Amino acid sequence: MTANDIGKTIDLAGVASFASLVELLAQELGVPAGLMQGQLPNGPDAFNQLHGEIDLNSQGFVRKLSLICKPGAPLTMRFSTSWGADRALAGGVTADYYLSASVEQIMPQGRALARYVEDIFSVQDRMVTLGHGSKLASMNVSASQMEAFERDQSGSLVSTHTPKGVDNV
Numbered sequence: 178m179t180a181n182d183i184g185k186t187i188d189l190a191g192v193a194s195f196a197s198l199v200e201l202l203a204q205e206l207g208v209p210a211g212l213m214q215g216q217l218p219n220g221p222d223a224f225n226q227l228h229g230e231i232d233l234n235s236q237g238f239v240r241k242l243s244l245i246c247k248p249g250a251p252l253t254m255r256f257s258t259s260w261g262a263d264r265a266l267a268g269g270v271t272a273d274y275y276l277s278a279s280v281e282q283i284m285p286q287g288r289a290l291a292r293y294v295e296d297i298f299s300v301q302d303r304m305v306t307l308g309h310g311s312k313l314a315s316m317n318v319s320a321s322q323m324e325a326f327e328r329d330q331s332g333s334l335v336s337t338h339t340p341k342g343v344d345n346v
Contacts, residue, residue: 194280195246200227205291240298251275258301270305
Protein backbone atom coordinates (compact mmCIF):
# COMPACT_ATOMS: atom_id res chain seq x y z
CA MET A 178 0.00 0.00 0.00
CA THR A 179 1.40 3.39 -0.95
CA ALA A 180 0.75 6.79 0.61
CA ASN A 181 -1.62 7.56 -2.28
CA ASP A 182 -3.75 4.51 -1.41
CA ILE A 183 -4.42 5.64 2.17
CA GLY A 184 -7.91 7.03 2.58
CA LYS A 185 -9.37 5.44 -0.55
CA THR A 186 -12.59 3.67 0.34
CA ILE A 187 -15.58 2.31 -1.46
CA ASP A 188 -18.88 3.79 -0.29
CA LEU A 189 -20.73 0.54 0.36
CA ALA A 190 -23.87 2.41 1.43
CA GLY A 191 -23.84 4.18 -1.94
CA VAL A 192 -23.37 0.88 -3.77
CA ALA A 193 -26.28 -0.63 -1.81
CA SER A 194 -28.47 2.41 -2.58
CA PHE A 195 -27.69 2.11 -6.29
CA ALA A 196 -28.50 -1.61 -6.30
CA SER A 197 -31.73 -0.88 -4.41
CA LEU A 198 -32.72 1.81 -6.93
CA VAL A 199 -32.14 -0.55 -9.88
CA GLU A 200 -34.14 -3.30 -8.13
CA LEU A 201 -36.97 -0.90 -7.22
CA LEU A 202 -37.24 0.42 -10.78
CA ALA A 203 -37.25 -3.11 -12.22
CA GLN A 204 -39.92 -4.20 -9.73
CA GLU A 205 -42.11 -1.16 -10.45
CA LEU A 206 -41.72 -1.71 -14.20
CA GLY A 207 -42.64 -5.38 -13.82
CA VAL A 208 -39.41 -6.85 -15.18
CA PRO A 209 -36.38 -8.53 -13.63
CA ALA A 210 -33.32 -6.37 -13.07
CA GLY A 211 -30.65 -7.06 -15.65
CA LEU A 212 -26.91 -6.59 -15.51
CA MET A 213 -25.40 -4.73 -12.54
CA GLN A 214 -21.67 -4.20 -12.32
CA GLY A 215 -18.99 -1.97 -10.83
CA GLN A 216 -15.82 -0.83 -12.55
CA LEU A 217 -12.51 -1.33 -10.78
CA PRO A 218 -10.04 -0.22 -13.48
CA ASN A 219 -6.91 -0.30 -11.30
CA GLY A 220 -7.87 -2.74 -8.58
CA PRO A 221 -10.27 -2.60 -5.65
CA ASP A 222 -9.05 0.81 -4.46
CA ALA A 223 -9.89 2.47 -7.79
CA PHE A 224 -13.65 1.89 -7.84
CA ASN A 225 -15.14 4.59 -10.07
CA GLN A 226 -18.49 3.60 -11.58
CA LEU A 227 -21.63 1.49 -11.16
CA HIS A 228 -23.71 0.36 -14.11
CA GLY A 229 -27.18 -1.20 -14.02
CA GLU A 230 -29.47 -2.24 -16.87
CA ILE A 231 -33.17 -2.95 -17.16
CA ASP A 232 -34.71 -4.42 -20.35
CA LEU A 233 -38.38 -3.74 -21.19
CA ASN A 234 -39.13 -5.60 -24.41
CA SER A 235 -42.67 -5.96 -25.77
CA GLN A 236 -44.81 -5.48 -28.88
CA GLY A 237 -41.78 -5.43 -31.20
CA PHE A 238 -39.97 -2.75 -29.18
CA VAL A 239 -36.57 -3.39 -27.64
CA ARG A 240 -36.05 -0.98 -24.74
CA LYS A 241 -33.05 -0.70 -22.45
CA LEU A 242 -32.63 1.59 -19.46
CA SER A 243 -29.01 1.97 -18.36
CA LEU A 244 -28.26 3.67 -15.05
CA ILE A 245 -24.72 4.90 -14.52
CA CYS A 246 -23.48 6.26 -11.21
CA LYS A 247 -20.05 7.71 -10.44
CA PRO A 248 -18.87 9.17 -7.14
CA GLY A 249 -19.46 12.93 -7.14
CA ALA A 250 -21.24 12.90 -10.53
CA PRO A 251 -24.94 13.10 -11.42
CA LEU A 252 -26.91 9.90 -11.96
CA THR A 253 -27.02 9.20 -15.69
CA MET A 254 -30.02 7.45 -17.19
CA ARG A 255 -29.69 6.29 -20.81
CA PHE A 256 -32.90 5.28 -22.57
CA SER A 257 -32.52 3.23 -25.79
CA THR A 258 -35.39 2.05 -27.96
CA SER A 259 -35.39 0.16 -31.25
CA TRP A 260 -38.28 -1.39 -33.13
CA GLY A 261 -39.04 -4.20 -35.57
CA ALA A 262 -36.19 -5.70 -37.54
CA ASP A 263 -33.93 -2.70 -36.82
CA ARG A 264 -32.59 -3.99 -33.53
CA ALA A 265 -29.28 -2.15 -33.85
CA LEU A 266 -28.91 0.82 -31.55
CA ALA A 267 -28.08 3.02 -34.54
CA GLY A 268 -31.55 2.25 -35.93
CA GLY A 269 -33.34 3.43 -32.82
CA VAL A 270 -33.75 6.36 -30.46
CA THR A 271 -31.42 7.08 -27.54
CA ALA A 272 -31.72 9.78 -24.89
CA ASP A 273 -29.52 10.57 -21.90
CA TYR A 274 -30.85 12.18 -18.72
CA TYR A 275 -28.57 13.56 -16.02
CA LEU A 276 -30.20 13.85 -12.59
CA SER A 277 -28.38 16.25 -10.29
CA ALA A 278 -29.60 14.51 -7.12
CA SER A 279 -27.70 11.63 -5.53
CA VAL A 280 -29.05 8.09 -5.64
CA GLU A 281 -29.81 8.34 -1.92
CA GLN A 282 -31.91 11.46 -2.55
CA ILE A 283 -33.76 9.81 -5.45
CA MET A 284 -34.57 6.52 -3.64
CA PRO A 285 -37.62 7.82 -1.70
CA GLN A 286 -39.15 8.85 -5.04
CA GLY A 287 -38.23 5.65 -6.87
CA ARG A 288 -41.83 4.76 -7.67
CA ALA A 289 -42.40 8.19 -9.24
CA LEU A 290 -39.17 7.76 -11.21
CA ALA A 291 -40.50 4.44 -12.56
CA ARG A 292 -43.61 6.25 -13.86
CA TYR A 293 -41.37 8.85 -15.55
CA VAL A 294 -39.36 6.01 -17.11
CA GLU A 295 -42.59 4.61 -18.57
CA ASP A 296 -43.50 8.05 -19.93
CA ILE A 297 -40.09 8.50 -21.56
CA PHE A 298 -40.24 5.07 -23.20
CA SER A 299 -43.77 5.85 -24.40
CA VAL A 300 -42.46 8.92 -26.23
CA GLN A 301 -39.50 6.98 -27.62
CA ASP A 302 -41.83 4.21 -28.85
CA ARG A 303 -43.63 6.78 -30.97
CA MET A 304 -40.40 8.41 -32.19
CA VAL A 305 -38.64 5.18 -33.17
CA THR A 306 -41.33 4.37 -35.75
CA LEU A 307 -40.68 7.63 -37.64
CA GLY A 308 -39.26 6.85 -41.06
CA HIS A 309 -40.69 3.33 -41.07
CA GLY A 310 -43.92 4.17 -42.90
CA SER A 311 -43.45 1.34 -45.39
CA LYS A 312 -43.38 -1.20 -42.55
CA LEU A 313 -46.43 0.34 -40.94
CA ALA A 314 -48.33 0.40 -44.25
CA SER A 315 -47.77 -3.31 -44.80
CA MET A 316 -49.10 -4.27 -41.36
CA ASN A 317 -52.51 -5.91 -41.16
CA VAL A 318 -54.57 -4.61 -38.26
CA SER A 319 -58.24 -5.50 -38.14
CA ALA A 320 -60.91 -2.89 -37.46
CA SER A 321 -61.84 -4.67 -34.22
CA GLN A 322 -58.23 -4.47 -33.00
CA MET A 323 -58.15 -0.75 -33.80
CA GLU A 324 -61.44 -0.17 -31.97
CA ALA A 325 -60.19 -2.12 -28.94
CA PHE A 326 -56.98 -0.08 -28.90
CA GLU A 327 -58.90 3.20 -29.12
CA ARG A 328 -61.17 2.12 -26.25
CA ASP A 329 -58.14 1.23 -24.09
CA GLN A 330 -56.53 4.63 -24.57
CA SER A 331 -57.59 7.32 -22.14
CA GLY A 332 -58.54 10.60 -23.78
CA SER A 333 -58.17 11.54 -27.39
CA LEU A 334 -55.50 9.86 -29.49
CA VAL A 335 -55.22 12.92 -31.70
CA SER A 336 -55.22 16.44 -30.33
CA THR A 337 -54.99 19.85 -31.93
CA HIS A 338 -51.73 21.69 -31.34
CA THR A 339 -51.80 25.47 -31.17
CA PRO A 340 -48.33 27.08 -31.09
CA LYS A 341 -47.61 29.67 -28.40
CA GLY A 342 -48.51 33.18 -29.39
CA VAL A 343 -51.17 32.11 -31.88
CA ASP A 344 -54.68 33.20 -30.92
CA ASN A 345 -57.64 31.03 -31.78
CA VAL A 346 -60.19 33.22 -33.48
